[in-house]
Amino acid sequence: MEVKAPSELLKAQKLANLLDTAVKLPIIPIRIGLDSLIGLIPGAGDALMLFISLRIVWLGKSLGMPKALIAQMIKNSVIDFALGFIPFIGDIVDIFYKANQKNVRIMERWWISQNKANVDKATQQALETWAAQQDAN
Incomplete structure (x- = not known):
């Protein structure tokens, strides 16, 4: 049994990564995304990022x-x-307040809660297959 996340969740994960964590800053261990970069454009940048975030x-x-x-x-x-x-200050705070990542985590937790039995069953089967392979070696 294989359990896959729905395409909507996978799309949301990719979009959140692009918006919040796509680029690693040199020297300091912080990741930023298009939200932080485009958000530097006063007014219009933040409005555009809100529109994309609502996706x-x-x-x-x-x-x-x-x-x-x-x-x-x-x-x-x-x-x-x-x-x-x-x-x-808002631009600096925006680097650390990753709304898109937060929203995807809400989606993930909800989806797992709705599909826990299937996820648990698939995990158990994968573990049993792995254990059988280890015993065979």
């Missing part, structure tokens, strides 16, 4: 996530957007 929320909604979790995801995106309007 992740829409992917969560299309999975059938509960309204309370969707609202939490929207709140994370709006906080990120609002922080961008604080000159300089």
Whole structure:
């Protein structure tokens, strides 16, 4: 039995990585993404990043996530957007407040909670297969 995450979740993960952690900064161990870079453009950059961030929320909604979790995801995106309007400090805080990653973690936790039995069963089968291979060697 193989359990795969739905395409919406995989798309959200890729988008969040691009927006929040795509680039490793030299010398310091911090990763940033397009959100931090494009967010440096006053006003328009933050608005564009909010629009793209809401794509992740829409992917969560299309999975059938509960309204309370969707609202939490929207709140994370709006906080990120609002922080961008604080000159300089907002840009620095934006590096550390990774709303898109937070939203994907909400999606992942929800999806796992909905599919726990299948994930556990697939994990058990994979473990049994691995154990049998180890015994054969």
